[in-house]
Amino acid sequence: MLRTPVKAVLFFLLLSAAVLLLALGGSLGVMTAENQKRFDSIFVTVGIVQQRPLYTQEEKDWDAEEQDYTAYNRPVYGDPMDEAVLDMEGADYISGPENRPYYISLHDSYEVYDRETPGSGGGSSWTIAEVRPLEDCIPNGPVKLKIVRTLYSYFPVNIGEIYFCDHYNENPEKLSADKTYIMALQLNYWQHGMFTASPGPYESIPCVAPSSSQSDENGNKIPCGLSGRYIEEVTEGFYETETGKAWLELVKAYKLADYSIPVTPVSDINLLMSFFNKDAYIKEGRSFEEADYGEAKKVCLISGYFAKNNKLQVGDKLPLSLVMACFGRSTQQYLPSALLNAQGKFYEPFEEDEFEIIGIYDLVPGTDRYSDYTLQNNEVLIPYTAVTGSIKDNIACYGPLKGYNASFRIPNGSIEHYKELWEKQENEELDIRFYDRGYSQLKRSLDDIRKIAVILLVSGSVTVLLILIFFCHLFITKQNKRTAIERSLGVSRGRCMVSLMSAVLLLAAAGGFAGSVAGGKLTGKVVAAMEEAPQYNRKFSDGAVGTGEDGNGVKDEEEKEIDTSVNAGIPMAAGGIVFIAAGLIAYIMMRENLKKEPLELLTQKN
């Protein structure tokens, strides 16, 4: 072969170039596959479901200061929809769809406020008290009342006289100075003329009445006999009456509520947008695992805030006594306004057990703590399956499907497929928004790179094959007479084979190596160029079906980049494969050469 340097050099150069294509294609292909695998493991695609309001209704609230109504628009929803409407053939759910309630757990051991940090606040400003007007009055403006007995107050109330205004009632009833009334007050809520030069006194307003919003499992409100009146006259034997008993139950409920926390059952932690968006993170212990969900383990995740206030650690047991289940509300709207059941009683627990704390989560600084999608300060998370008690008598409220509690998870890259399925349902009542943290965009980029890789691999493979066949033909098949002469001179078949193949393999090895090295370097440059290109600068993306109110603003903080590190083994493997292919082709051709009788070849006329 050294005697045909032009052919040898040409073979080397062409093979190197073809191996370069192969190495580049292979490296890009493997890089794409590895990135795809990595993205599939770190990315999550969720859909959040929101029931569309049927219409918007204008409502009016009386404003005692303005002596006029204040109008506002309120969305009016139809009957709460069942998440089962999302059960579609072909929908490949990983988790859900689920309509998560949150539960309320009561326990007198809970410390729900940070009492150690001065100024950290906490505690309800609501007070249930018996009051008596100083004089007969109609509370359509500030009137003076005397608190004669405090039935409930988080903070000690020792203020004697207060100003009171039935602020949102256009026609408040007359209060008599010789009568005692019970009312739930929000103390010092309002100040008439607040923005004027001569503001009035701070006044308290009535804020709640014994009432019930208990619903059945289908979301239908259960009728109750409670009056729903904000102010009741306390007469002799009042607390023996049904109304009086209801007020006492309300007092009890409020007392208990100061030791309550929201508990959210979840079948996939990624369905909680705080975790999906990486606003929440596990700072100690671990998150839920498949076994926790599958085996309905009594385990829980608690917030760092709750852990600190209650001096809890991973591994401790947390007693949960679940009394209420609330649908259609977020834990930011914690505690329903109606804490009593349809019988005017406080709810009995439907589940009481100890849950092992397996992890403590926290929110990253800067998280919007008031978003409906954000976990509440004391929120406890448990596996959905861990609650076995029936909630049917403990549904304290029910509402439409909302993005913060109705969601599902589907495989990455299946948003378009899901959208097609959903469009076939022709359901206009639900708004579905998808969030995949930018997976779709990254996938598109990876698909582009994969196409390039396939083109390079195919063209490289074909080129390599053609080059090998052509040059093996030149160096081996066309040398059949040489082989025949060698055979007639007594060279064994094996030695003939080694003699010709070694030269081909030597050049193939050199070409393969050179092409591999060049391919490796070129891959580095190509991916570097890709990194610089703006289309490879990835941000989170989301897709939406239909229009409607915007979901929670998914943060763009985190950026997922394509890992452009090149595995040096891939170009070398390409070179190795080419070397093996060269050996195989050369061997086949050599065998064909050796099959022919030397004399037959050598006696042929040229």
Added chain:
Amino acid sequence: MTDIMGQKENGIPVLEAENVSYSYRTKYQTIRALREVSCRFEASKMYAVVGESGSGKSTLLSLLAGLDVPESGTVYVQGENLAEKNRDQYRRDMACVVYQAFHLFPLLTALENVMYPMELKGVPKRQAQMRAKEILLEMGLGEKIFRQFPQMMSGGEQQRVAIARALAAGGKILLADEPTGNLDSGNEEKIVELLKKTAHEKGYAVIVITHNPSVAAEADMIYRMKDGRLFAE
């Protein structure tokens, strides 16, 4: 015509074929190329095998050179069954073939072509080079041809280099397939002379397959092939 087996008592044959038959298949028929051929070849003699095209001459050469094995019958080399010997080694050490089309390695010089069989046998390069030069000079080729490639030489020169390469192996049998077929009459004479010299002076058993009656006439013994059978003349 005489039965050639009668020669057995005259001396020790270097090469001998006994009842050798061979047939090969074409797409449409099986051709019996050799039919129970028997012959013997002694050292220091030049033999000519003549016959029409397709009579089986080349097949016989192939079997005698150990490039193929007979279907039946035996080829003996110095009394040993060739089929039981290493036939590659046999060609390396004992028998070499010269062809009508010379078949020199086109990318090797005349000197390298002659050195090649010696290198195969492990003769050191320097020694092989010296011996190759000697043989080439014996073939009547001048030094200027040493570094010439085959395509730069005349037909006669190429055939002489081919004979030199055959002799370089240092065997006892030289098989020549139409060695003068591509040469003019001047070169033909030179080659025939060289072959005779190889037989008579170097002690080779030289077996020449030829169509040419003038070449055959120079042989010590002539065999004629007809329809796969061999007859001594």
